[in-house]
Amino acid sequence: MVNPAARLRTLSEAPMPSLLGHAVAGLAITTAFQGDKLPRRTWALAALCAMAPDLDWFVSLLDMHRGHVLNHRGVAHSLFAALLIAATVFLLAYRRDQRRGSVWLCLTIAALSHGLLDALTSGGVGVALFMPFSETRWACVWQPGQVAPLPLGRVHTWRFLYSLWTELFWIGFPALLLAAWSRLLRRARLAPTLSEAVPESPF
Structure with a gap:
């Protein structure tokens, strides 16, 4: 019988960026598409x-063992x-x-960013990027991201803040x-349109 408290302490070490980091990545990706006037819900x-x-x-x-296909960083x-x-959200x-x-x-790019960011995070098993076609776990050689543990206790709280x-x-x-950069590109594309809207001086 697994002790739930012990299990939770183990899971507090889950190797991943925080949900906040993933959300920021999704928002940043959306800014690159604002020239296409996406619906606000995007x-x-x-x-x-x-x-x-x-x-x-x-x-x-x-x-489950850490490398299980359904476990964290699996399929x-x-x-x-x-x-x-x-595709599901889109439809x-x-x-x-x-x-x-x-x-x-x-x-799609927002969803794809999750696994790639996790591959850039130190600690734990790699990311099963090509499941279900391959069970190989992938991780970047350069991993600047740090594990974001659940803030349970003083030590984990400081590590979470770090x-x-x-x-x-x-x-x-x-x-x-x-x-x-996306804002500058949009303004650059609008510049000719704005200049054409200003009537030429007769002098």
């Missing part, structure tokens, strides 16, 4: 797609699952007239740069 839904694979954390409450973190998540959350290619692409700091640096700052 902001929230892209963040949801970016966070959704971590639902497999609850499966980890069951008594739910695969590229195939990301495509399914994006269920948008009206037919809102289902444009740019919307689908935004949601992981948030690393996410601010490695996810937050690039997200801001992407948002700023």
